[in-house]
Amino acid sequence: MGGLSRRAYILNKIQQEEPGAKLVLDAGAMLFAQPVLAPSLVTARTVQAGGIIEAMAEMGYDAFGLAPQDLVAGIPFLLQQPEDLQLPWLSMNLVQPDSEQPLFAPYIIKNAGDLSIGILGLTGRSQDVSGQQDHSGHRFLPWEKTLGDTLARIRDQTDMVILLSSLPEQTNREIAQRFDDIHLLIQSGQSAAHKTPQLFGNTLITQIGSRGKHIGRLDIDWKPSRTWKQSAQSGIKPIKDRLDRINWQIGRLIKRYGSDPGEQNAQYQQLLEEKNRLTAELAEIEARRQGEEEQLATYRSSYISLPVSLPEDQEVREIIHRTKLAVNKINRSTLGDLQQRRSQVNQQAFSNLAGWQVCQSCHKPQTEFWQQTAHAKAWQTLVRENQQFNPECLICHVTLPTYDQDSVIDQNLLAGLKEEYKTIGCEACHGPARDHSLQPDRFRPAQPDEQTCLMCHTPERDDNFIYSEKLNKIRCPAAGH
Amino acid sequence: MNTKKPDSLASLLVLTLALSLQLTSMTSPAAHASELVILYSNDIRGETEPCG
Numbered sequence: 090m091g092g093l094s095r096r097a098y099i100l101n102k103i104q105q106e107e108p109g110a111k112l113v114l115d116a117g118a119m120l121f122a123q124p125v126l127a128p129s130l131v132t133a134r135t136v137q138a139g140g141i142i143e144a145m146a147e148m149g150y151d152a153f154g155l156a157p158q159d160l161v162a163g164i165p166f167l168l169q170q171p172e173d174l175q176l177p178w179l180s181m182n183l184v185q186p187d188s189e190q191p192l193f194a195p196y197i198i199k200n201a202g203d204l205s206i207g208i209l210g211l212t213g214r215s216q217d218v219s220g221q222q223d224h225s226g227h228r229f230l231p232w233e234k235t236l237g238d239t240l241a242r243i244r245d246q247t248d249m250v251i252l253l254s255s256l257p258e259q260t261n262r263e264i265a266q267r268f269d270d271i272h273l274l275i276q277s278g279q280s281a282a283h284k285t286p287q288l289f290g291n292t293l294i295t296q297i298g299s300r301g302k303h304i305g306r307l308d309i310d311w312k313p314s315r316t317w318k319q320s321a322q323s324g325i326k327p328i329k330d331r332l333d334r335i336n337w338q339i340g341r342l343i344k345r346y347g348s349d350p351g352e353q354n355a356q357y358q359q360l361l362e363e364k365n366r367l368t369a370e371l372a373e374i375e376a377r378r379q380g381e382e383e384q385l386a387t388y389r390s391s392y393i394s395l396p397v398s399l400p401e402d403q404e405v406r407e408i409i410h411r412t413k414l415a416v417n418k419i420n421r422s423t424l425g426d427l428q429q430r431r432s433q434v435n436q437q438a439f440s441n442l443a444g445w446q447v448c449q450s451c452h453k454p455q456t457e458f459w460q461q462t463a464h465a466k467a468w469q470t471l472v473r474e475n476q477q478f479n480p481e482c483l484i485c486h487v488t489l490p491t492y493d494q495d496s497v498i499d500q501n502l503l504a505g506l507k508e509e510y511k512t513i514g515c516e517a518c519h520g521p522a523r524d525h526s527l528q529p530d531r532f533r534p535a536q537p538d539e540q541t542c543l544m545c546h547t548p549e550r551d552d553n554f555i556y557s558e559k560l561n562k563i564r565c566p567a568a569g570h
Numbered sequence: 571m572n573t574k575k576p577d578s579l580a581s582l583l584v585l586t587l588a589l590s591l592q593l594t595s596m597t598s599p600a601a602h603a604s605e606l607v608i609l610y611s612n613d614i615r616g617e618t619e620p621c622g
Contacts, residue, residue, distance in 0.1 A: 107607065115614070116610065273608070281613070295610070304610070413619075
């Protein structure tokens with residue numbers, strides 16, 4: 090799933106085939122996976138970020154939020170890109186330390202159809218990034234200090250206001266409740282999952298799952314009232330909830346006292362009176378709102394998946410291919426450096442592995458079956474895709490004593506990878522088996538389960554993973570050997 | 571003097587037209603319903619394409 094060339098293909102297709110007003114936005118956390126990277130990864134990842142900027146410039150996005158994950162290579166990296174790669178980054182609170190002048194545009198006003206739309210950016214402050222601020226010439230202002238003024242500046246010029254924010258989710262909700270005139274808030278830097286758009290006050294907050302597997306889409310019917318229909322109707326909900334509760338209580342009394350609990354039952358009378366009052370109130374509100382309803386804005390939300398079966402945009406594909414070759418070259422050199430400094434490679438970590446050839450000597454049918462599976466060919470897949478030196482890809486395409494990414498990087502395990510481990514071998518699922526190979530009856534290998542698979546087949550990497558279906562493709566024959 | 575009169579009138583007309591256009595373009599918010607599609611992303615996190 091995913092890929093920038095497929096993203097470009099879909100965006101182009103929508104632009105060409107669907108008439109009408111459109112905006113294409115990114116809320117940030119686009120360039121790097123984390124706000125801080127291991128020093129050995131920074132060079133390769135920065136080249137990769139350059140390729141992403143080039144690809145995104147090709148796609149004609151209207152605006153980009155700026156998150157801490159976009160600042161890993163420093164602000165000059167963004168500001169000093171060639172003119173044609175200057176993306177419309179937005180941040181009202183990332184400022185110069187002395188003058189407090191924003192380093193990027195605080196907002197942009199775009200015309201879409203006959204609408205004038207104000208788009209603003211707020212950058213979240215990562216704790217990890219804060220230590221670097223003194224050296225990188227920027228400072229974060231609290232959102233309270235900038236948002237109100239910026240909104241006041243654009244309020245009269247716009248029909249709709251959109252905020253791209255990498256602030257914490259709770260803060261985004263607080264902003265939404267406080268500012269009715271922010272109509273849409275797209276957030277970044279949060280959990281990896283999709284979030285169904287949700288209204289807080291008159292602000293719709295949304296985000297899509299991470300790592301570029303999908304494109305979020307909102308089809309909006311905007312009205313001069315600048316009020317979401319769902320927001321206006323939220324006042325009815327407490328009345329309906331109370332009526333439901335009353336009906337349930339009345340039902341209980343009828344069950345206890347018969348069909349008519351009678352005038353002597355004070356609680357029943359009280360509930361009946363409240364029910365009549367609320368029913369009348371609800372009818373009055375609904376009658377009034379029937380006229381107003383046509384004046385309220387509505388939206389329809391959907392997600393567009395980017396499966397690998399989609400065609401690719403050729404220009405973006407070329408950019409990514411070029412970038413990938415450059416990144417692979419750097420990663421290869423980094424791994425080569427590490428291998429030369431063998432003392433830093435924790436060979437001890439591999440001492441519990443036997444290697445699939447050793448397994449084969451006793452488990453021939455199982456090994457022959459495994460050799461036909463995609464697991465056995467996982468390394469070749471990386472070579473074909475020029476990703477065989479990419480630590481983020483490597484980790485799940487080889488046999489390692491651990492799949493914890495941090496410890497793999499800390500212990501330089503990828504630099505110590507021998508040829509026999511360049512495959513998803515038996516021990517990738519069954520665990521290290523050196524002891525088992527020496528004393529089979531005393532040490533039994535682990536029986537993998539769904540959790541074992543999910544170490545690599547995470548929803549982020551493989552959202553099509555269904556354990557019961559995939560198990561049939563890789564389960565070794567003749568269990569019990 | 572008479573020869574300048576048509577020029578002044580023309581200038582006045584051009585000015586009025588320009589003002590009207592300016593006012594029309596400044597008419598905001600939009601006075602009627604508008605359909606809009608927003609396509610969005612977040613947290614691409616350095617992912618250029620799947621590993622393989």
